[in-house]
Amino acid sequence: MEFPFEGAIVEWRGPAPFYFVPLPAEVALEIKTFEAQASYGWGCIPADVTIAGHTFYTALIPREGTYFLPLKVDVRKKTGLATEGSVVGSLSLRGA
Numbered sequence: 001m002e003f004p005f006e007g008a009i010v011e012w013r014g015p016a017p018f019y020f021v022p023l024p025a026e027v028a029l030e031i032k033t034f035e036a037q038a039s040y041g042w043g044c045i046p047a048d049v050t051i052a053g054h055t056f057y058t059a060l061i062p063r064e065g066t067y068f069l070p071l072k073v074d075v076r077k078k079t080g081l082a083t084e085g086s087v088v089g090s091l092s093l094r095g096a
Contacts, residue, residue, distance in 0.1 A: 003027050004090045011083060020068040021087045028066040038095040051089035052079040
C-alpha cells in the first residue's frame, strides 16, 4: 500500500543535527493499523520512500503521536532538499 504525504522538515539537535518530516496525522493513523505486522521493534517501521523521483529505504520512527521520516544528508542532497521547507513524496511499508 502506498501512502502519499506532505510535511515540513524539522530539525532535531543531538550530537549532530538530524532532519525529519513528521507525517500528517491522517497518514500516521493509516500506518498505525499496520504497526503490529510491520514494526521490527520499538514501533519503528521499515519503509521505501520516494521524494523527487529518488527512492530510498529508511525506518519511520514513532514520535509525538505520529511517525518521523528521517532525511539523511545523502537523501537531502539527491533530492535537492534543504534543512527547512516542505517535502512531498510517497512511501510504502515493508512487511505490511
